[in-house]
Amino acid sequence: MDVQTPFHSHPAPSSFQRTEELRNISPHPNHDNDSEEQYFLDMAETPQPEKTPAAIHQRYSRDSNGAFELGNHKSHHWWRPIALMVMWLLLGSSVGLGHHFAYQSLDQQPQTVFSQSWAHNLGSAAAFLVKTSFTLTILLALQEVLWFSFRRRDIKISLLDKLFTLSSNPFSFVPSAFANAPLATALAAFAWTIPISAILSPGSLVVGPMVTFNDSICIVPTFAASSPNISFYQMIPHGSGIQGPNTGIQKLASQIFAQGVILDIKSPCGTNCSFQHSFYGPALQCVNTSSPTYLNEQVASYLYYNATDLTTFNEDEDSLIEMSITYRNNSKAEVKSDLNYVSILCTAYNATYELSVNYTNGSPKFSPSLTYHEQLQNLNMTEYVSPGNYPWHLNSATLVREVYDKHLNGTWAQSPTTQYSTPDTNIGNTILVGNTINANSGAISSLWFVNRDLLNGIPELLTNLTISTLAFSPESTSTSCSSSKETLVYYYNPNLLLIPYSIAFCLGFISFLVGVFVLMHTGIRTGDIFSQILVTTRNPFLDEIARGHSLSSADADVMKDYKLRLGKFKSPRGENGDYSNGREVEHAAFGLAEQVDSLH
Numbered sequence: 001m002d003v004q005t006p007f008h009s010h011p012a013p014s015s016f017q018r019t020e021e022l023r024n025i026s027p028h029p030n031h032d033n034d035s036e037e038q039y040f041l042d043m044a045e046t047p048q049p050e051k052t053p054a055a056i057h058q059r060y061s062r063d064s065n066g067a068f069e070l071g072n073h074k075s076h077h078w079w080r081p082i083a084l085m086v087m088w089l090l091l092g093s094s095v096g097l098g099h100h101f102a103y104q105s106l107d108q109q110p111q112t113v114f115s116q117s118w119a120h121n122l123g124s125a126a127a128f129l130v131k132t133s134f135t136l137t138i139l140l141a142l143q144e145v146l147w148f149s150f151r152r153r154d155i156k157i158s159l160l161d162k163l164f165t166l167s168s169n170p171f172s173f174v175p176s177a178f179a180n181a182p183l184a185t186a187l188a189a190f191a192w193t194i195p196i197s198a199i200l201s202p203g204s205l206v207v208g209p210m211v212t213f214n215d216s217i218c219i220v221p222t223f224a225a226s227s228p229n230i231s232f233y234q235m236i237p238h239g240s241g242i243q244g245p246n247t248g249i250q251k252l253a254s255q256i257f258a259q260g261v262i263l264d265i266k267s268p269c270g271t272n273c274s275f276q277h278s279f280y281g282p283a284l285q286c287v288n289t290s291s292p293t294y295l296n297e298q299v300a301s302y303l304y305y306n307a308t309d310l311t312t313f314n315e316d317e318d319s320l321i322e323m324s325i326t327y328r329n330n331s332k333a334e335v336k337s338d339l340n341y342v343s344i345l346c347t348a349y350n351a352t353y354e355l356s357v358n359y360t361n362g363s364p365k366f367s368p369s370l371t372y373h374e375q376l377q378n379l380n381m382t383e384y385v386s387p388g389n390y391p392w393h394l395n396s397a398t399l400v401r402e403v404y405d406k407h408l409n410g411t412w413a414q415s416p417t418t419q420y421s422t423p424d425t426n427i428g429n430t431i432l433v434g435n436t437i438n439a440n441s442g443a444i445s446s447l448w449f450v451n452r453d454l455l456n457g458i459p460e461l462l463t464n465l466t467i468s469t470l471a472f473s474p475e476s477t478s479t480s481c482s483s484s485k486e487t488l489v490y491y492y493n494p495n496l497l498l499i500p501y502s503i504a505f506c507l508g509f510i511s512f513l514v515g516v517f518v519l520m521h522t523g524i525r526t527g528d529i530f531s532q533i534l535v536t537t538r539n540p541f542l543d544e545i546a547r548g549h550s551l552s553s554a555d556a557d558v559m560k561d562y563k564l565r566l567g568k569f570k571s572p573r574g575e576n577g578d579y580s581n582g583r584e585v586e587h588a589a590f591g592l593a594e595q596v597d598s599l600h
Helices: 033-043 054-059 080-106 116-152 157-164 175-180 182-193 196-204 247-259 392-408 454-472 494-522 530-535 540-545
Strands: 205-221 233-235 242-245 273-289 303-309 322-328 341-360 363-375 410-413 476-492 563-571 585-591
Touching: 080 116, 080 476, 080 494, 116 157, 116 182, 116 196, 116 205, 116 494, 116 563, 157 175, 157 563, 175 182, 182 494, 196 205, 196 494, 205 273, 233 392, 242 247, 242 392, 247 392, 247 454, 273 363, 273 392, 273 454, 303 392, 322 392, 322 454, 341 392, 341 454, 363 454, 392 454, 540 585
Parallel strands: none
Antiparallel strands: 205 476, 233 242, 273 341, 273 476, 303 322, 303 410, 322 341, 341 363, 563 585
């Protein structure tokens, strides 16, 4: 037997023949075989049989032929990886469920019940533990599946490098890895996917506003037309007759008409609330009519606006309040050749106001709805006023007269001989119309244009004025108010937490089942540790091809092309060994296909 032959390609009863691959391997040019061998022989001390620990002699068992019984060899505590995987699965599941129930308890609770920063920090910590636990489960299964894959295929050393780094280097996921070790590659992909759960789950709890509503009965102001404690009119000095609207109404009307808004009313139910109530008050209704006879071509050349009060001013209680208005419907400040005139008739009515008021941060929004009834009687300017008289129609008529007399009545026309015009009406002080800023442009231009349709704009003036008087009304009524309160609360979206955690658990559980199957099949506990690599690389052929690259394999391209498999390595016995009957000695190691047999 050639005892110097380190391995053989074909088994023989008592010897091996040198393989062709070994014959083609040349020692590294800087390597001195004899000197290196002598160096290690000098340094090594031959162990004395009597000093060899008894455990070494008892470690292996022989079959009837004296060969090692690898088939019956089992790792001590081979079940430990299973116990660890169960522990990590239970830990990850427990923390994940605890995370869910903790966030669920905060759902729609005020943000003040628990610190937002601590809720975020504890949630991030829980997500980290869940991610880590399930990832460790997968990695434990991966190392068992990886070594199991090495038994089943001949794999290039270059691919072995990538398989060993699947869990640490995403660039190791190459097509050849999926082709040669699909199960191990899939588990490694699981391990890379799990951390996504730690990104999504903390975002399942956010802080946002919640609006709560409360219904109650509140006291709201109403129109004080029939109240003896308030009068919108003023008396003739040293007399008993009505002179017209008082100065308070005049100032209020000027403000409301110029701004086109309703005077703010103090909220009876907080900064965010709403209520509805109705009252009886004055209102205007305007309709289109035919153009008046006086509107001939000569007049139309310079007429912009004309309002004629049709009310009969006498002591007749049945006299009604009406006004006829004709105006040029210009939308720009330029005179047009085709003059477009509109004529309307506005009549005062008693109406029911259905008023909806909605306060948002203290600012009210009014939404009135009017139902018209009988026409409103005119203000009797000579009527004697005393507490015994019912001044309801007097207050209502006063508001109409403020609109008619102070702001609508009159004419706006341009002089036929000059470009200037002197309005004989206060409608220009309202939001309804506007005029050009520059009246000295040197050309005949209109000083008049309509901001909005007067058919609806004029009734809106009285509506806004009537509602604005509620701000200082001495009369009130009770109605149902709905108040709202905005509070910062926690909002929990369980889908953002349970779905990632469930996916992570499923991936971990699948990996656990695969790991248990491999361990039950092999009975061997492995790992990506140095000692595991040490016991599986005892092959002289590996020493030979690695010669010259003891510090780094980065440039060992030729070596990386060899295909290896983990199996029962076959080598000849040494002549001076413990076994001198010429039979083979078997141990598990990486080797070429012809150097190893399958491990069962």
